[in-house]
Amino acid sequence: MGLYTQLVNGGISKIKPYQAGKPIEEVQRELKLDDVIKLASNENPFGMSAKAQKAALACLASANLYPDANGFYLKQKLHDKFGYDVDEITLGAGSNELINLLFQAYVNKDCNVVFPEYSFVVYPMETTVGGALGISVPLKNFVPDIEAMEKAVNENTRIVIFANPTNPIGTSVSYKALHDFIGKMPKSTLVVIDEAYNEFNRDDPEYVDTASWLLEFENLVISRTFSKAYGLAGLRVGYMLSNSEISSVLNRLRAPFNVNMVALAAATAALDDDEFIRMTVENNTSERLRYENFCRAEGIFMIPSSANFVTMDFKDKDGVEISKKLMQMGVIVRPLQAYGLKSCIRVSIGLREENDRFFASLKEILKTM
Numbered sequence: 001m002g003l004y005t006q007l008v009n010g011g012i013s014k015i016k017p018y019q020a021g022k023p024i025e026e027v028q029r030e031l032k033l034d035d036v037i038k039l040a041s042n043e044n045p046f047g048m049s050a051k052a053q054k055a056a057l058a059c060l061a062s063a064n065l066y067p068d069a070n071g072f073y074l075k076q077k078l079h080d081k082f083g084y085d086v087d088e089i090t091l092g093a094g095s096n097e098l099i100n101l102l103f104q105a106y107v108n109k110d111c112n113v114v115f116p117e118y119s120f121v122v123y124p125m126e127t128t129v130g131g132a133l134g135i136s137v138p139l140k141n142f143v144p145d146i147e148a149m150e151k152a153v154n155e156n157t158r159i160v161i162f163a164n165p166t167n168p169i170g171t172s173v174s175y176k177a178l179h180d181f182i183g184k185m186p187k188s189t190l191v192v193i194d195e196a197y198n199e200f201n202r203d204d205p206e207y208v209d210t211a212s213w214l215l216e217f218e219n220l221v222i223s224r225t226f227s228k229a230y231g232l233a234g235l236r237v238g239y240m241l242s243n244s245e246i247s248s249v250l251n252r253l254r255a256p257f258n259v260n261m262v263a264l265a266a267a268t269a270a271l272d273d274d275e276f277i278r279m280t281v282e283n284n285t286s287e288r289l290r291y292e293n294f295c296r297a298e299g300i301f302m303i304p305s306s307a308n309f310v311t312m313d314f315k316d317k318d319g320v321e322i323s324k325k326l327m328q329m330g331v332i333v334r335p336l337q338a339y340g341l342k343s344c345i346r347v348s349i350g351l352r353e354e355n356d357r358f359f360a361s362l363k364e365i366l367k368t369m
């Protein structure tokens, strides 16, 4: 280990860089392919709302000025649309930044963090950075095991965090179980529900806006993003909901202009386009059904998903090899070996024709394996 790695704070030297999905241009360049589709990072296949695009373009001309450091209009829109208290909102350059800030604020070597097995890689990473102990709780039938998580929590647990729906597995926890669970947590343990895929779960008959629980549970923190259903991943904007004391801690810690002007304008306008979200979710639900049917017909094990991606387990076959072969055919998906799921791949649900191309390519590949 070099001197400048030894000198870093906390557990930074122990983490590996985040492995992002390969950009389309990189695959086109490397493999000399013209027509590449990316079904790897759970982005919106429709792009963004035309209203968001128009607002983003309109504000470019004033990008010589700093953005509004407090994101007044976006917070106001979130208040007007969903009733959230402006003091309970913290804006971030993607929800990832907000998760980083929360860990930076609350996690240290004297505490532990509890999360489900196969969680979004950022949770164990940030736990390591903070020098804390990460407690990974095995899933039960691919779903976070709420009872086991409750047992794993002790007086040193500063954060319990999990995504609902989960990533990279795609399953979700029942809202009733979640509500009961939060009620049993000590006040000194923050319960963080990462709702990056929340919009895709709204057809759950039990669906509740968990923000309505904020008054009841002062240790509840909810993380949301404009990167997935809203289609603004490249602009980087997300928000966190929490009691106003936690949000003021996060606001103290964040860089003053963390969310750029274009992102603020696009996200504010995106909230005016319910039709775009409806179309996005409708396509996702009907195409997800086609994935289920495809997997059933081909004898592939697919984990039931509540999100905008599906995870397939090829059992005795190697997910990395399948992903490489798909990439050579111009289809980028996500192998899950980094999560210890060597036989699995995660596929983001695309447009109908993109999904057809995935089905046809995978069928070809499996014939040869």
Ligand SMILES: Cc1ncc(COP(=O)(O)O)c(C=O)c1O
Binding pocket: 041, 042, 093, 094, 095, 096, 097, 120, 163, 166, 167, 194, 196, 224, 225, 226, 227, 233, 236, 237, 238
């Ligand atoms: C569960 C989960 N949380 C958070 C994020 C971060 O998203 P963003 O920083 O783009 O808001 C992702 C992105 O893939 C995710 O899957």
